[in-house]
């Protein structure tokens with residue numbers, strides 16, 4: 153590109169870091185932005201500033217919250233159920249199906265070489281189960297080795313509590329990540345979830 157400005161280079165560079173976007177799409181998006189400064193760049197800059205300043209992860213449930221406001225996890229959880237997911241995108245797809253009316257707990261990943269138990273909000277999950285008198289925990293981790301290892305680990309650390317623990321139905325394709333399941337598959341996996349602790 154000739155006559156290129158550093159600002160544009162930098163913009164393209166940043167946009168190309170988004171998931172699914174390469175340099176070519178990044179350039180198209182940058183162009184769209186620059187050609188629509190009032191309609192796109194201005195509100196985007198404003199909302200990015202607000203997100204940077206106000207949006208934080210709740211230390212208890214892992215969901216996003218406004219820095220100055222209490223998290224949704226503090227509201228009364230009437231169903232006494234918590235659905236445990238790996239990340240926020242997983243929660244969003246489950247919410248979209250409308251099948252679950254309880255609270256969520258976002259682990260922030262799976263147990264693997266990079267994530268230890270205390271980095272995954274597992275200690276706070278144990279606290280929530282005890283303090284919120286949770287009756288049922290639905291483990292909606294992915295059907296990957298890491299997802300299932302994490303589910304098994306959680307089941308194990310909670311074995312001395314009375315909480316009923318269920319797991320999404322085995323119909324989930326092996327290796328599938330929750331985020332990429334279609335609504336129908338997710339819906340039936342939820343409906344047919346099986347109890348994994350019988351105490």
Ligand SMILES: [Zn+2]
Pocket residue numbers: 210211212213214215217223224225226
């Ligand atoms: Zn929270």
